[in-house]
Amino acid sequence: MPYIYTxxxxxxxxxxxxxxxxxxxxxxxxxxPMAGSPDRLMDGIDIEAFxxxxxxxxxxxxxxxxxxDVPTIMAICGRVKEILLSEPSLVEFGxxxxxxxxxxxxxxxxSSVGQITDGSACQIRDLLRILDRFSDGKxxxxxxxxxxxxxxxxxxxxxxxxVVMTLFALKILFPNCYGLLRGNHETRSLNRIYGFYQxxxxxxxxxxxxxxxxxxxxxxxxxxxxxxLIGGKILCMHGGIxxxxxxxxxxxxxxxxxxxxxxxALLADMLWSDPAANHPNGLFCPNTxxxxxxxxxxxAVDNVIQKLGLSCIVRAHQFVSCGTAxxxxxxxxxxxxxxxxxxxxxxxxxxLYVDDKGRITIKSFFTSLFxxxxxxxxxxxxxxxxxxxxxxxxxxxxxxxxxDTVDPNHNSTETSA
Ligand SMILES: [Mn+2]
Numbered sequence: 001m002p003y004i005y006t007x008x009x010x011x012x013x014x015x016x017x018x019x020x021x022x023x024x025x026x027x028x029x030x031x032x033p034m035a036g037s038p039d040r041l042m043d044g045i046d047i048e049a050f051x052x053x054x055x056x057x058x059x060x061x062x063x064x065x066x067x068x069d070v071p072t073i074m075a076i077c078g079r080v081k082e083i084l085l086s087e088p089s090l091v092e093f094g095x096x097x098x099x100x101x102x103x104x105x106x107x108x109x110x111s112s113v114g115q116i117t118d119g120s121a122c123q124i125r126d127l128l129r130i131l132d133r134f135s136d137g138k139x140x141x142x143x144x145x146x147x148x149x150x151x152x153x154x155x156x157x158x159x160x161x162x163v164v165m166t167l168f169a170l171k172i173l174f175p176n177c178y179g180l181l182r183g184n185h186e187t188r189s190l191n192r193i194y195g196f197y198q199x200x201x202x203x204x205x206x207x208x209x210x211x212x213x214x215x216x217x218x219x220x221x222x223x224x225x226x227x228x229l230i231g232g233k234i235l236c237m238h239g240g241i242x243x244x245x246x247x248x249x250x251x252x253x254x255x256x257x258x259x260x261x262x263x264x265a266l267l268a269d270m271l272w273s274d275p276a277a278n279h280p281n282g283l284f285c286p287n288t289x290x291x292x293x294x295x296x297x298x299x300a301v302d303n304v305i306q307k308l309g310l311s312c313i314v315r316a317h318q319f320v321s322c323g324t325a326x327x328x329x330x331x332x333x334x335x336x337x338x339x340x341x342x343x344x345x346x347x348x349x350x351x352l353y354v355d356d357k358g359r360i361t362i363k364s365f366f367t368s369l370f371x372x373x374x375x376x377x378x379x380x381x382x383x384x385x386x387x388x389x390x391x392x393x394x395x396x397x398x399x400x401x402x403x404d405t406v407d408p409n410h411n412s413t414e415t416s417a
Contacts, residue, residue: 151183
């Protein structure tokens with residue numbers, strides 16, 4: 001009898017990587033809704049039920065904020081912090097995968113829509129729309145795909161806490177399938193001013209509780225890795241490259257948690273820098289828009305791409321009206337995933353899908369929030385543009401972009417976000 005137990009435990013340990021994948025999860029999902037994750041119960045909290053509460057769009061689109069229990073938030077923060085600290089500062093993922101940019105929504109809906117509450121649902125709906133886009137028709141998209149999020153989860157919108165809690169729950173359930181990178185808004189100096197702290201004060205009547213939750217979530221933000229490498233070829237971060245970036249090991253060597261970005265120049269640049277659209281040819285120069293960090297020019301990008309053996313750099317951090325913008329022959333791609341962030345431009349949101357051959361497709365989307373002519377059902381009618389025909393997965397170093405496959409309307413307006 002003990003022999004059978006030993007054998008069983010060896011088999012289970014061997015199968016553990018399979019259990020820790022969305023495919024296992026989705027298999028069980030067909031039998032029992034949202035059942036099957038090995039980490040389903042955490043300190044007595046049913047983390048799947050917690051996640052399901054967020055994925056139900058009726059819950060989050062009915063203009064109400066979810067009412068959270070403070071001990072649950074604290075326990076989730078504790079667990080996700082452990083997971084994040086066990087990851088390197090350069091997290092590596094295979095393909096296929098979806099890369100998602102800034103999620104924070106526009107504050108000033110009141111003037112455009114006349115109903116401030118209507119816009120308030122947008123921030124979490126952008127996230128739900130992206131996750132569900134990759135559904136196989138039977139299973140929720142969040143269970144069918146890997147995702148890397150490039151930061152700026154909080155501020156400006158009204159549902160920062162829902163966005164953060166959804167992402168933390170997914171990270172706990174599928175640590176190997178979700179990459180959560182740090183944005184410049186995942187710092188106290190910004191999110192105390194730009195909305196997240198205010199949201200905490202509104203949601204938790206008691207100021208001490210608001211402060212406690214706010215600080216606990218920021219403790220987790222300090223642990224978020226700054227960068228991801230996809231298929232060994234696509235380097236992702238929130239802002240961009242840095243004069244301090246000479247090798248991938250420089251990123252791996254960043255020790256976390258980092259509370260104060262001034263203690264790590266490389267990390268600060270990766271969260272804050274921008275491509276130099278106006279002085280595109282050079283190396284680095286001071287970033288006058290942000291009053292900190294740098295702009296990186298074409299030469300700087302070419303050097304990093306060559307030295308690090310990359311295909312391209314994917315980053316977020318800037319509002320772009322079509323959801324994507326390109327620099328240096330598409331060696332740098334900007335994505336912005338909060339659609340209708342700007343009430344005047346009514347921007348599209350976009351994310352990038354990298355298929356199993358390394359081909360990149362833009363998936364852009366637009367909400368009906370400001371439009372009378374598009375029904376809510378059409379929110380999910382996504383616009384797709386394939387960027388590169390040739391696969392770098394099958395032809396090492398053979399990356400080639402085909403201009404003809406790209407929408408000519410992709411000339412974006414961009415501002416800092
Ligand atoms: Mn940003």
